[in-house]
Amino acid sequence: MCGIQVLVARSGVEIGDYDQQWARLTAANSRRGPDAHNELTIQLAQATIRFGAHVLHLRGHQTQVQPIVDQHSGDILCWNGEVFDGLDVGDQNDGLLLMAEIQRQNIEAFRRIEGPYAFVYLDRAQSRLWFSRDYLGRRSLLMKQNGALLISSVADSAEENWTELSAKKAFCMDLDSFTITEHEWQSIPKVNQVIDNSLVSNVECSSLDNFPEISRWQPMVDQFKYELMSAIETRINSIPYHGAHQARVGLLFSGGVDCITIAALLTQILPQSEQIELFNVAFENPRLTSQCSDAPDRKTGLQGWRELCQIDPLRPWKFVEVDVPYSDVVEYQNHIRQLLVPSNSVMDMSIAMALWFASRGQGRLIHSDHQSTPYVGKSRVLLLGMGADEQLGGYSRHRSAWDSGGWERLGSEIDLDVQRIATRNLGRDDRVVSDNGKEARFPFLAANVVKFLSQTPLYYKMDMRYPRGIGEKLLLRLLAYQLGLVQASTLAKRAIQFGARTAKMQSGKSRGQDIL
Structure with a gap:
């Protein structure tokens, strides 16, 4: 994982004019990749290109410096990603292997x-600059044109004009003409909407x-279970x-x-x-005058x-209570708001607050005797459950x-949600989590899981004739129950901003869709 920043200017343009903005981008991206930083500037016939990359070492025996x-060939790659299939990587650096594959x-x-x-x-050789995100949009990549072209994993400030690249396109800049063309990328599978009511005749059930x-x-x-x-x-x-x-x-x-x-x-996978x-x-929410221990997500x-x-x-589970006083919200809210760009709604901010503080991992470790000690998380990879609600x-x-x-x-709504996964919030979530030098990974959005769930008939995944806490995400609940998670298997959906109590932390009539 890394932070990417690239500046493309026409030959003759003084790229030093962009030094202050480049420095701000460097500061923002370096938090994403604290293990190595390198820059490279090259001069082509019609363009000057400045590359910067910041690496978080998560693969291979040694940190691979980028670009x-x-x-x-002299080709250059800035890579912020993980190859999980389609290329035999093993324990080698996937960026190096991918570059070799690109040459072929x-x-x-x-x-x-x-x-x-x-x-x-x-x-x-072709004088082309390609840039894109994966087809589900699981990593952030932003673009801005202000005389020069700027590409970055994260914006340098909360100013306007940054746009998030569509995950459904690959973009190519002709470095002779400075025109950008869009090319169709991979597509998300369509959801199976075939119904066979004979398989769901008995819906009398109040418990799994x-x-x-x-x-x-x-x-x-x-x-x-196998796919997940x-x-x-x-x-x-x-x-x-x-x-x-x-x-x-x-x-x-x-x-x-x-x-x-x-x-x-x-x-079941990791050594015990x-x-x-x-x-x-x-969160301490001043509107609710209650303790962090009263938050719904703390109890569940x-x-x-x-x-x-x-x-x-026998597993050493490390349960970390991350309590966020309102004073910390005030201190860090401008920083988190910058990470949101170009997302800018009240709901974006509520969700980002919860993700940023949780991924920072500073809190208290709870012991089996109910005692606690100060703790800072050590893991660099965080697994998140995004994608389950849309598909299930x-x-x-x-x-x-x-x-x-x-x-x-219902089938039409599920298919709509699945098809727009790439255009919604994963880029935002990547910007927020990665700011703490952590990488978010989404098992429910693995290609094999998405393919399996898209092919599975609706009535195996959900059945709204069952009550809340059973009918939605039915297939997942059955799996959880069989894994021994009896209580968790019937918990109803609760959005993170309400469970952690980041929603409406100040008095007023703002709604989630309102602009910050």
């Missing part, structure tokens, strides 16, 4: 790989203890050890069914001696931690769609 320059396949090499990424690639016709669901539950576990394993097996007693992986942990299922599968960090964030988080300790009592019917609007139009309306 990566091919010694034969050119830009088509990116179509073959699976994983979250953003890149800028100079094809020197007596779920009817479980034998019909069992093959789907087993396959879902494969995604988790692929996302953690290459993380290097930074110390014998230092956690390699953590979770942003509310105790909800999405994150706790990931944790329960993760504990390995620590797993669970970061649970709660502790409950979920205890359930995990029951299913794997977890939002209230999905139940509303069912109420107004049955299976047909």
Whole structure:
């Protein structure tokens, strides 16, 4: 993972005029990649290009400095991503291997790989600069034109004119004419909307203890477990050890069914001696005059931690209470607002607050005897549950769609949500989490999981004829229940800004969609 920044100016333009903005971008991107920083400026016939890259070492035996320059062609790659499939990486550096693959396949090499990424690639022979994000938009990449072209993982300030690149396109700048063309990229699978009501005839159920016709669901539950576990394993097996007693992986942990299922599968993959960090964030909200311990996510988080300790009592689970006093909100809100750019709504800010403080990982470690000690998280990779709600019917609007139009309306709403995953909030979340020198990984958005869930008929994934806490994300709840997560399996969906209590921290009538 790294922070990317690139400046492209016409020959003859004094790039020193952009030094102050470049310095601000360097400061912002360096927090994303604290392990190595390098810059490179080249002069072409019609353009001057300045590359900067900041590396967070998460793969290979040694830190690979970027930009990566091919010694034969002179091509240059700034790579912020992880290759999880489509290229045999093993424990080698994926950026180096990808550069070698690009030399053989050119830009088509990116179509073959699976994983979250953003890149800028100079094809020197063709005088082309390519830049793009993966087709699900799991990494941030912004663009701005103000005389020169600026490309960066994160904006330099809260000023306007930064735009987030569409994840559905690859962009190419002709460095002779300075024109930018857009090219179709990979696409997200369409959702299977075929309905067979004969498989869901009995919907009388108030608990997963007596779920009817479980034998019909069992093959789907087993396959879902296989796909999700494969995604988790692929996302953690290459993380290097930074110390014998230092956690390699953590979770942003509310105790909800999405994150706790990931944790329960993760504990089946990692050696039992390995620590797993669970970061649970709660805020002092002056409007509510209550303690952090009263936050809904704190209560479900502790409950979920205890359930995990029951299913794997020998695992060194590290439950970290991240309590955020309102004074810290005031201190850091401008910094977090800058990270949001170009996202700019009240809801964006509420969510970003929770993600930033949780991923920072500074809090108190809770022990089994209820004592606590100060703690700072060690893991550099954080697993998040994003993508589960869109694919498995977890939002209230999905139940509303069912109420107004049955299976047909629900299917259309799910397909719409899946197709627009790439255009919504993952870039924002990457900017916020990565600012703490951490990398977010999303098992529910692994290509194999998305493909499986898109092909699976709706009625195996959700059924809104069951009550809230069962009908939505039904397939996931059945898996959680079978993993021993009895209490967590029936917890209803709760948005992070309400669970952590970052929503409406000040008096007023602002709504989530209002502009900051």
